[in-house]
Amino acid sequence: MNLSIVIPLLNEEESLLELHNWIVKVMTLHQFSYEILFIDDGSRDKSWSIIAQLSVENPNVKGIRFLKNFGKSQALHAGFARAQGDVIITMDADLQDNPEEIPQLYDMIINQHYDLVSGWKKKRYDSVVAKNLPSKLFNWAARKTSGVELNDFNCGLKAYKNIVVKNIEVSGEMHRYIPVLAKNAGFDKIGEKVVLHQARKYGVTKFGMDRFVNGFLDLITIWFLSRFGKRPMHLFGLLGSIMFVIGFFATFFIIVVKLIKLNTGYSTILVTDNPLFYIALTSMIIGTQLFLAGFLGEIILRTKNNEERYKIATEINF
Known part of the structure; x- marks a missing residue:
């Protein structure tokens, strides 16, 4: 199987059908063998019903539903454990990540032999004060602390070799630092690709300003774990x-x-x-x-x- 597309989600009933159809269109155009793994992180809307219906219509659709909201890291961990594709793509379910980027990400993993490729939303449609400036500060601190030279640690659109996701443990709220976890596990060839960022079409963001505070605290944690976690x-x-x-x-x-x-x-x-x-x-x-x-x-x-x-x-x- 060429691709496993892992999509964690929480209350995204408006966007799921459109996202699914968009992904299928790209997969069909490029003749990829694929699976789509929707990880429902305790949604309280109709998200799971839509996923169940999509799985009936498309046997490539698989779903996991948590009993309650455990967090994005846990959703990714569950998806990684079950992903079977040669390349694993992660993306958000809110249509802000563009499925048209998937073929190039796949090419970078397969033909350019990257272990991991992270998206970089260079041009964003978020609020400058509420998200852009804190995000730049956060990414600067993450680069200096971790030694991983990425411009956008928070981008949900990433590609991995299968062996990478099978050898890292994503816990707590460490989904922001998967490239750092991969580096610590011995996967050094980490690349970056500028990707399109699209304005949110439906619903509201599930993350507030507290994610930056939590992000910095997690950064300290991962720095400590990478330096002294085993000793x-x-x-x-x-x-x-x-x-x-x-x-x-x-x-x-x-x-x-x-x-x-x-x-x-x-x-x-x-x-x-x-x-x-x-x-x-x-x-x-x-x-x-x-x-x-x-x-x-x-x-x-x-x-x-x-x-x-x-x-x-x-x-x-x-």
Whole structure:
């Protein structure tokens, strides 16, 4: 099979039929073998009914319905687990991603041998203040932190080799950072393609300004996981050891000074009356806690089990 098109969605009943017909037109024109995987992330409108009807009319349509809204990352994770195509395309269901871009993305993966190609919505139709400027700041921070030189991490239109999606774990809200996850997994050939951005035709956006705050927090998380996710002792153990040593030598210094003054007849105060003693003691306690945090992190990594991250209500054609 040439293509698996994974489409996460939430309450997009107005656009699904039009999007399906558009994709089928492109697939037929280019003679691709394909499957369309609609991942209904707990929609409360008629989205699932439309997907079910499309699956009857088109055997290439498959659907997964979550019991409730688990988030875009979980929807992508479910789609990636079931995708069978040589190339996996992800796109949003709101018609802002153009299916006409799919053949070129496919060509970049198959003939130019990219592991992953990310879309870049260079010209956007969103509000400049509400989305464009925060998005530029977010993408700049993501580039500097991750080392992945992409201009648009948030673009939902991406293409992957099958082996890439089978070797990454998309959890939490890490869908923005799939290229970073791919790089961390060893897939270095990451490309970018300028794609058309279309104004939303139906409904309203499901993301508010909080996505940028959450995005920056997730960026810190993925930076930490990429650097220390498999060796937390290297960070917490190092910081804990440094703080403990500083506190220990500060305490040792206080005691030595106290003894010298006693032996030489100088007046002195109680050790417990010295503010530096409490600073040193606090440093030793925090250092011990950090060291234990790293130690426990190492134990958890060696004993953790995969957790169920979403509950599926119904599947079609799998």
